Amino acid sequence: MPTSLCAPLSAPLRVWSVDLTDDRWDEDAAAARLTPGERAAADRGVAAVRRRRVLVRAVLRTVLGDLLRLAPADVPLEVRGGRPLVRSARRGPGVSCSTAGGLALVAVAPRAGLGIDLEPAGPGPEGDEWLAAPELARLAGRAGEGTGEGIERTRAWTAKEAVLKAEGTGLRRDPRTVVTPAGGRGRLGSWWLAPLPVPAGWVATAALDRRWDPARVRVRPLTPERLR
Helix, strand or coil: CCHHHHHCCCCEEEEEEECCCCCCCCCCHHHHCCCHHHHHEEEHCCCCHHHHHHHHHHHHHHHHHHHHHCHHHHCCCEEEECEEEEECCCCCCCCEEEEEEEEEEEEECCCCCCEEEEECCCCCCCCCCCCCHHHHHHHHHCCCHHHHHHHHHHHHHHHHHHHHHHHHCHHHHHHHHHCCEEEEEECCCCCEECCCCCCCCHHHHEEEECCCCHHHHHHECCCCHHHC
């Protein structure tokens, strides 16, 4: 096994990026790492959706298998509230995935609640109905900055989504009740938020339920060779 994957989790958070547009992915080999139930769920999507589901879940099972010293299909993953969890007698690693366009992120944190979200860098979601009053005021102060204002909006959205994923509530909770700190960095209730160092053109945020140092986090590309 590659040492970089199976080494103990000394960093507070480990993140891998997955280029879903790479035509070298072997979708059949990836699907072989899934459980029958996961393959059935993936098969219910159209071709592009199936590909995304298969590759992201196979990558998650692969990195967890390396870290836990298990075969990918033997990793005790379950889906609860729409999010993947590792079943464990003690608190297992927190896991979270996010996909936007042709890029996906897969993240693992030791003994921590975790949520991540990835979005294209841009103007952010349309409308203001998802923003809380303090966020509206903050954005109003950046009006006219063009790209800067758009990135701040996108950052606010990724921070909200990261918290909602970590909680397991998703958009069943009104996003206006999640009031994000400026720049998506800081504490929000029991969650500690910070941006992730993703490639140019993307914005991503992670939420952990303990304090962590984003300077110690790298986003490592995971290539198709890892699933062969």
